[in-house]
Structure formats: structure tokens, C-alpha cells
Amino acid sequence: MIDIHCHLLPAVDDGPGTVEQTIEMARRAVEEGVTAIVVTPHAFHPQFETEDLNVQEAAATLQNVLHQEGIELDIYSGQEIRVFGDLVQALGTRHLFRSRDSCVWRSCTGVRRRRSAFSCWVTLRPCRVPK
Template sequence: MIDVHCHILPNVDDGAQTIEESIAMGRAAVEQGITSIIATPHHKNNQYENTKPQILAAVAELNQAFQAEGIQLEILPGQEIRIFGEILEDYQRQEILSLANSNYMLIELPTGQVPRYTEKLLYDLQMEGLVPIIAHPERNQELVQRPDLLYQFVKKGALTQVTAASVCGAFGKKIKHFSHQLIEANLTHFIASDAHNLAGRTFMMRKAFKEIQAKYGMDTVYLFQENAELLVEGSRVYKEMPERIKKKKIFGIF
């Protein structure tokens, strides 16, 4: 199993703070059945900046530490990039990292809203041969209220990644409900941990896939797991035809 979104690099953002914590997370990941993790530290989110050279060096160090500890886990380079207008320019300046040296790029939207320029930026990235993956759309307040926005992004070529903990209800019933709506409507393409630590924000991948299997069948589990493998290979991922989410007023949900 490959985890395409994780904050396992030590002391670079709000994820693991020490090498010891990274090693503990690595052991926990292996117990989950994870064989490779794309390290995706925050970049340009008004709090952290982690440029390509810094991340490549940190990934190499962590892989050495895992080898020394006998942890059978490969760390691959990536970034979780908060959306901003000059992403392409910074990518061309070698400051922006794609995921695992592929043409896939992990883009984070602000929690509360979707910037007006989002659609154009997603289009511009695709025109440069990059495939934008919107990180955890289920936790964006505007997308929860206006799911047709996300439908339009996916219809026009963007992909999305839902967090395992969201599927399991760790962020609350409303986010869990929306996560399952995204799966049902073919509006997400990856399930990833977005793990930050082993206390409040851990992996939960096995639990999420168990829930997905029970509700949607093993084929859906395979689709998400194979898409992560295809991403790392730089191949085209599986996409089903996206559908609009019909909002229903459910007591306690909306």
C-alpha cells in the first residue's frame, strides 16, 4: 500500500517534530501495510515554506534512518502546496515538487473557501502537463456547501484525495458524510493518511479501507490502492465518470 499524503518528515512543519517521532510513525505505517510514503510537508501555507532542495535532503536523511533501524518503508519526495497564483513560476524555478517525481501535484485549498482563481490555475497546471490533486476537499467549507464546484474541477481534469480519517469519522459526522458522498459520486481518486503524528492525526488507512470495502466493495478499494501505485509510476490513474452530488437535508448533517 502506498500513502500519497503524509507529514512524516521531522521538524519541517506541524507533522513529526523529531527524528524519533518520524521513526515511530514509520513503524506504525508498516503495521498498517504501507510500503511507501510520499512525504508532503506544507509549503506556502502562511506558516511553513519547504522548498524542493530542502525536502529532497530531508527525504534522503529519513530513508537512511529507516534503513539503519531496519524499517521496510520507502519515503518519496512531495509537497502539499497551498494554492497561490505563482505556483507554475515557482515550479519552473525548481522550488515546487510534484509527487514522487511524477506529473501529479498536491494542491491544498484554504479551509474556509475556494479562491476565485482556482479553476484557472488548475487549468494552467494541466496545460503545462501537470495533474493537480486537490487535497482533502471534504474539509473545505465552501466545497461542502457548494459540491458542484468540485464536480466542475473534476470534470475538467483535476483529481482529489480524501483523508482516511475523514472516511472513518475522526473529523466529525458532517465531514464523514461528505467524504462518502465524494466516493459515491466518483469525485475522489485517492485515499491517503495525511498523518501528522501518532496521537491525534495518525494513519487510519487500514480502518478506512475496511469501511470502504464494507460499503462499496473490494473493487473500490483496489481502485484507490492501484491509483496510488499508478501515481508513483507516473502512469495515468483510473477515473470513473464524475457525478453531481444531490444535496439532501439530513438531520444532524446539513
């Protein structure tokens, strides 16, 4: 089973606060049959400061930690992008990663105008989902 939306990175947004909590969450996921997780820290969310986060680097670091702990869980990088009225314009001013083995999770929380949300869904295209 692949979890395509998980806040597993330690001390980032509303995920676990420590590496130890991340390790425990990863162990529990494996016990439940999860074989891969796409970590999805928030992007463009006013409550969380993740603008300077290198998601791919953080995911690679987490993968190394899990390997050292003997936890057989594949980690992929993604982002939960908050959809808002000026998202398309904001994408031009902020780096969002693109990679063949990454994906993007989009959140429509707080969208008040359907036209803006539709515009964002048409403009954003997901990356390839891991096998």
C-alpha cells in the same frame, strides 16, 4: 498500500517534532500495511517556513534513517502546495522540485475565488506517482 499525503519529515511544518517520533510513525504505518509514503511538506503556506527546505534531500535522509532502523518503507518526495490567488505568479519566483519519482499534492484550503483555483488546477500538472 501507498500513503500519498503524509507529513513525516521531522521538525518540518505540522509533522512530527523529532526523528524519534518520525521513526515511530513510520513503524506504525508499516504495521498497518503501508509500503510507501510520499512526504508532503507545506509550500506557500503562511503558517510554515519551508521555503529553504530541500524536500528531495530531506526525503533521502529520512529513507537512510529508516533503513538503518530496519524499517521497510519506501519514501518519495512531494509537496502540499497551498493554492491561492497569485500561485501561478509565485511559482515563477520559488523553486519547486520536479522529478520523475516525485509528486505534488495540492491543497485548496482558503481559496476564496473559484476562478483562481481553476486557473491553478489547469496550470499545475502532477508528476508521476510511484509504483
